[in-house]
Amino acid sequence: MTRDRSSERTSLWAKAWYKFRRDRIGVVSLGVVALYFIVALGVWLGLWGQGWSQVDGPMWAPPGPDHWLGTNIIGQDIFERAIYSTKTAFEVGLVVAVLSTLLGGFFGALAGYFSNSWVDELILWLMGVLDAIPFYLFVAALAYALQGYPYAMHIAMIATFWTTTARLVRGEVIKLKNFEFVEAARAIGLPRRLIIFRHITPNTFHILLVQATIVFVGAIKSEVILSFLGLGVTDGVSWGLMIAESTQEVQAGHFSNFITASLFLFFLVMAFNMFADALQDALDPKKVAA
């Protein structure tokens, strides 16, 4: 699985990358996402955004050379806090996207391959139950059950977001398992484990990748809402917490905190959505193979 794989894979990836590069909106949005990513990486490495919790100014200072975007209700630098929140957003987005995609791919493939058997029934039932619980109620219940555990929000999102991926993968696998190459794999005596996870699931890769980007955006947006409700981030700052703070400030006529957090969120979500769109087009197997 390791050696000369890079050279083997070039043809498919090269074609997708070639198509992606010609999509101007895709390239620009990728640039924006990359910029956000670098900011988040810098925070993680301790290069900037470290003063997010310091109280080093007067309350509600206007934007200026000391505080580029002013200060909040207790005198913390809004720009620092927004920068630090980028890291929070990426952390939530990546963790939730990766884990829920793995989970969804795994259960979706199982359910699809064993469709109409008890395995499928069980997984469908589980997905139905999870989908039926209102999301915020579920998170609140989990947060309460886990009593201040900082990853309660992540767990809640993963537990609910994987179902969409699983449903998509299930459908695709049901289609794929009747293809001749699956029958051929069976005819040469490969065990089911190999057939499902090596021969069928890689064929759903385009779905998994696009679905992961969609979940990434969904997780960031949900984080903001959950933090606003006090159910989200507890050990840092996030755009959601900033917006929550600003409820009092807006009434007093100070909009900087609210606008900053909203714009940071807006540009990331917007860029990521456009990137996901372009990626979907570039990875469409029918167009790539041509």
Added chain:
Amino acid sequence: MTRSGEPLLRVRELAVEFSTERGPVRAIDGVSFDVLPGETLGVVGESGCGKSVTALSILGLIPSPPGRIAGGSIRLQGRELVGLPERDYRHLRGKEVSMIFQEPMTALNPVLTVATQMTDVLMRHQGMSRRQARRRAIEMLELVEIPSPEKRIDDYPHQMSGGMRQRVMIAMALSCNPRLLLADEPTTALDVTTQAQVLEEMVRLQQKLGTSVVLVTHDLGVVAESCHRAVVMYAGRIVEEAPVEELFEHPRHPYTEGLLQSIPRIREEKLPELPTIPGSVPDLLELPPGCRFADRCYKADDRCRQQEPELELRCDIAVACFHPNRYAGCPES
């Protein structure tokens, strides 16, 4: 059977049933034949006569549900395969019995390289390391005459032509030296020149490796070129079995006769129109009580419509007909 030697594959009274909304359908019913070591057996018939079902049931790959083997026996080197647990079957497939499929375009996995697909089989059945398996796979590709196999092995299927893919399929199916190869319409999806090449390749390898082949096809030309014996199927039953020359020279069963007449011949200019067999294949759910071919047969009489003829063997030729064509050289009753 008068042919000498212990058969490699012995199929007896095999019946496969599919449940449908309108009730159970017997896709094949009472099929019996033998395949000797090193022999190529053609299975001929029109669409839906049960050719592919026969091949799939030998490999235990009948989709179940809705399908199931309703009776009969399949013995490979004396070992009963009907009712064999899936686990044991998996050790058999690819190693003892292998299969080539019709569509080379879809029978190879589009997201895996040829190397991955070929080495998987070898590593599993022959216990080879990845490196050994790769070397063996390259050898096999060389054997089926793929140019510069050490490079092409890292290709994805979409980088190859249809004929090349089918040759990769053949190489993959033969890589573990199976005793029996099932080929389900291996050349149907290819254009005529490629067809001939692939067929030639198969025959050559079959002779070289001593593999027995069951070749399922609707193309009588393919049978004439590559088979020793042929089985003609109609509506889920065998109607005639004979050595290929005999089948083509002296067709006993009226259906075989009709099939042969409906092949266009370039030499004969006189025929104003290509003869066809009138009517169509009966609905397997509403089979007539007598011979299944009776409604389309120019020889059919009352007996044919009431009683189903059994397959009867005389001088190495088996026919299921009350009024077979008779030829000199074989003392028939």
